Amino acid sequence: MNTQTTTTATVTRIDTFKNQSVKNIILIASGKGGVGKTWFSITLAHALAALKKKVLIFDGDLGLANIDIQLGLSPDYDLGDVIEGEIDFKGAISHYKEGRFDILPGRSGSARLSDLSPTRLALVREELKSVAKDYDWVLIDLGAGIGGIVKSLTPASGKCLLIVNDEPTSITDAYAFLKLTRRSHPHLPVEILINQAENDPQGHRTYEGFAYVCEKFLNYKPELAGVIHRDAHIKDAIRHQVALSIRHPNSTALRDVEKIVKKSFK
Ligand SMILES: Nc1ncnc2c1ncn2[C@@H]1O[C@H](COP(=O)(O)OP(=O)(O)OP(=O)(O)O)[C@@H](O)[C@H]1O
Numbered sequence: 001m002n003t004q005t006t007t008t009a010t011v012t013r014i015d016t017f018k019n020q021s022v023k024n025i026i027l028i029a030s031g032k033g034g035v036g037k038t039w040f041s042i043t044l045a046h047a048l049a050a051l052k053k054k055v056l057i058f059d060g061d062l063g064l065a066n067i068d069i070q071l072g073l074s075p076d077y078d079l080g081d082v083i084e085g086e087i088d089f090k091g092a093i094s095h096y097k098e099g100r101f102d103i104l105p106g107r108s109g110s111a112r113l114s115d116l117s118p119t120r121l122a123l124v125r126e127e128l129k130s131v132a133k134d135y136d137w138v139l140i141d142l143g144a145g146i147g148g149i150v151k152s153l154t155p156a157s158g159k160c161l162l163i164v165n166d167e168p169t170s171i172t173d174a175y176a177f178l179k180l181t182r183r184s185h186p187h188l189p190v191e192i193l194i195n196q197a198e199n200d201p202q203g204h205r206t207y208e209g210f211a212y213v214c215e216k217f218l219n220y221k222p223e224l225a226g227v228i229h230r231d232a233h234i235k236d237a238i239r240h241q242v243a244l245s246i247r248h249p250n251s252t253a254l255r256d257v258e259k260i261v262k263k264s265f266k
Pocket residue numbers: 030032033034035036037038039040061066142143144195196197228229230231232234235238253
């Protein structure tokens with residue numbers, strides 16, 4: 001078989017499977033950037049691992065990867081090495097001992113990673129689906145908005161947690177994200193996570209306002225995954241490049257994440 005035929009066969013096989021989602025792959029998404037996806041993914045992984053679940057975080061913010069930076073790690077390999085053919089997908093996964101979970105890091109500042117072709121993205125998706133069989137949960141820390149990687153990984157996922165705070169830009173962009181995602185993947189469950197809430201009532205009000213608009217205009221009311229309070233310990237943990245669960249094990253935000261685990265990760 002020549003190369004052209006092989007590539008065509010691979011793409012055809014990928015296309016055949018592309019609509020098969022894997023229940024334990026969870027997208028951590030937002031419309032607007034900087035709303036808390038990365039620290040939440042890390043803290044969620046930690047909370048699940050504490051319950052003896054086997055967890056992998058995949059850094060899906062290709063080209064602007066942050067997981068290893070927030071944890072102060074210098075992994076031997078990352079997704080860039082996989083793309084360059086240096087190592088296979090599984091070989092690029094490293095174990096984060098303190099958190100008892102695995103990480104497949106991205107590579108910050110890699111133009112090549114941020115600009116992967118649809119075929120390459122589809123191959124990454126299929127590798128991830130295959131690796132997901134070895135885990136209880138695979139968490140994908142996405143970049144903001146709806147880029148190629150988000151479009152490519154969405155069909156593989158069992159659920160999307162959409163993070164929103166009470167700023168109008170965050171709400172508007174989250175609505176746009178949900179609208180476009182519902183259009184392309186009407187069966188993907190989306191749950192809303194209200195972050196940086198001043199208090200519980202304010203968090204619930206933000207959710208109700210958002211859910212009302214979604215129900216009215218999209219005919220879909222996303223469930224509430226939970227409310228996370230504004231907590232200065234998060235910034236402190238990120239600045240010190242240590243997971244919140246380790247640096248501030250008694251923090252309010254960690255308790256909030258544990259509640260989300262109980263509700264949404266049964
Ligand atoms: N609940 C919270 N309380 C206080 N500060 C928070 C909270 N959530 C997020 N932040 C602040 O928001 C910043 C951004 O968090 P993070 O890097 O996790 O967001 P992100 O959505 O992954 O960003 P990006 O879209 O750039 O990848 C943090 O550095 C932290 O200071």
